Amino acid sequence: xxxxxxxETKLIFMCTFNALSVPTxxxxxxxxAELKRTYKTQGGDPRVILDLPYLRNPSYLSLxxxxxxxxxxxxxDFAYMVQLSQPQADGSYLFTEHEVxxxxxxxxxxxxxxxxxTRNNERRAFYTYIKENDRRxxxxxxxxxxxxxxxxxxxxxxxxxxxxx
Numbered sequence: 809x810x811x812x813x814x815x816e817t818k819l820i821f822m823c824t825f826n827a828l829s830v831p832t833x834x835x836x837x838x839x840x841a842e843l844k845r846t847y848k849t850q851g852g853d854p855r856v857i858l859d860l861p862y863l864r865n866p867s868y869l870s871l872x873x874x875x876x877x878x879x880x881x882x883x884x885d886f887a888y889m890v891q892l893s894q895p896q897a898d899g900s901y902l903f904t905e906h907e908v909x910x911x912x913x914x915x916x917x918x919x920x921x922x923x924x925x926t927r928n929n930e931r932r933a934f935y936t937y938i939k940e941n942d943r944r945x946x947x948x949x950x951x952x953x954x955x956x957x958x959x960x961x962x963x964x965x966x967x968x969x970x971x972x973x
Contacts, residue, residue: 811847818855819847825914826863827871827934830878831955833885841892844902852900860910862917868933871918875959882915928966935963 821840823829829836844854863870889911892902921927938949938960950957 815850815855818857819843820857820859822859822861824863825860825871826869827873828869828953830871830874830881831953833881834888837885837888841902848900852898854900854902854904858903858907858910860907860914862914866933866937868930868937870930871914872921872927873930873934873963874918875962877958879919882918886911886915931963932967932970935960935967938963 823836825833840856840858843856847855849855867873886908889903889908893905893908895901941947942949950960953960
């Protein structure tokens with residue numbers, strides 16, 4: 809697709825990072841890296857750019873609802889980006905310092921969040937949203953996102969803990 813556009817044309821992927829991004833984000837990064845390898849300017853710079861704002865609202869889908877169990881995945885994805893921000897064999901790079909810094913900002917924000925009652929309320933809201941979405945659409949969140957199984961169960965327990973009182 810970039811082949812038919814002028815050499816100076818760039819394509820920006822704006823990925824609003826949210827709770828559901830975490831399990832498959834590495835595959836997305838790998839796809840972006842491949843596009844960056846394929847489409848470069850005559851000077852060797854990538855013509856594909858990644859922008860990573862993080863979702864704030866609705867808060868029940870924000871990264872802020874996740875537990876610490878997801879930190880290792882985020883750290884691994886960040887390390888992957890850092891590795892690909894180093895000069896490649898041909899002297900080019902894939903991820904820019906700016907792209908890496910945006911990912912680092914997302915992770916640092918997530919890690920700085922304290923455990924609060926508000927976060928548990930958002931986890932309850934997440935469970936309510938997913939449960940209703942599953943019912944209305946005849947789908948299964950647990951089957952679609954098996955890596956969220958433990959987290960979803962925790963959200964369900966929080967939901968029942970609050971509603972059983």
